Amino acid sequence: METLQLKPLIERYMSASFNVNRVMHALLRKLMPENLTADQHETLCYIRERGTCTSSELADYFFVGKSSITAIVKRLVEKDWIERRPDDQDRRVTYLALTPAGEQLIEEMQTKIEELLARYIVHFENQEALQFIETFEKLANLLVCEEEVKENL
Template structure:
């Protein structure tokens, strides 16, 4: 019988904890979380993005993304504006402060990613990322927040 320390689910959860801790250390000076960074990047890359589409794009459940957006709005990083097509729909936009933050935090994010994979040999990093991507794609639809690309 395998111990939990040999089970993929446990190891993936531990890797996530480690990834989150490294991100927090590297990005501490910017007071931004990994999910906030993901949201900022997605909002910056897509015009006419509402909260529902954002949650689908970054695979974060709709109920939780609302609180994330409220905190980002309170920090002055994003704004919500009414859609010209439907005034009830609020579109998300980066503020100049949000755009500036994305630029300033980029090197810290890259350091975090490098630190996370540093223990692996270069070829192992590529294979690790390939396998993680494969798992994420194959099991995407069974999660509570599957990634749904925007057309």
Template sequence: MNVFSLDDSVGYTINIIANLLKRELNDEFKREGVEVMAEQWALLLRLQERAGMNQLELAQATSRDNASITRSLVVLEKKQLIERQQVDQDRRDKYLALTPAGQALVPRMVACAQQVLERATQGMTTEEVTLFNQIIRKMIGNLS
């Protein structure tokens, strides 16, 4: 009979890595005076990559649920990093776009993320990092 071991579980290990990366990214943002949280930065980056998405498209692009997106967007809008633009006559559907302040913040956030990833992959070869990403993407594909 196989006994399930949490410590040997791929899902548990991935969760630990995700939590550690979020914590490190939040700490790096704080050190660099970037006033966003790890949960918000992917939204800003996706909006920079593809302006004019609506909330549902942004949720899909970041693999997040609509409720958590709503909360994050309210915070980002209050910080004047994003704005909602009405689509034609439909008041319910709004395009999302970075403000100039949001656009200016993205390169600083990317630099912070690169610092964290350099620390996280320290001691790993380029081939190991590539293989890790391939395996993780395969798992994402299996579950999507």
């Protein structure tokens, strides 16, 4: 693609991305319980997806320092949404897992998010929605792959 064609596309992407993120974050905040932050929610979702993980894994995945993750984990443990599980073979390793209360919270949030997104997705034809998601996934994969390459250098 020529550079002259790229600039207006980048500007359109940046504008649309900013507006989607701004509004969606506001809508998601309204759905969340008062004692749950966006960072905590994302952390819970990651742990749910993986089953268990370590604090180091979370820090790497979210591109933040271990001290930031430690603070989030501490609050999630205090709220009884996650628990720490020592590794059977290596006591220096601690895994994080959702508690039943954490599972229930994430399940409730997932339902609310699906209902929210469905209100917007129904405005697209099936093929249009599918093409959008596939294109968006392609962008996500490119970004993730590039970051992984940078980390391994």
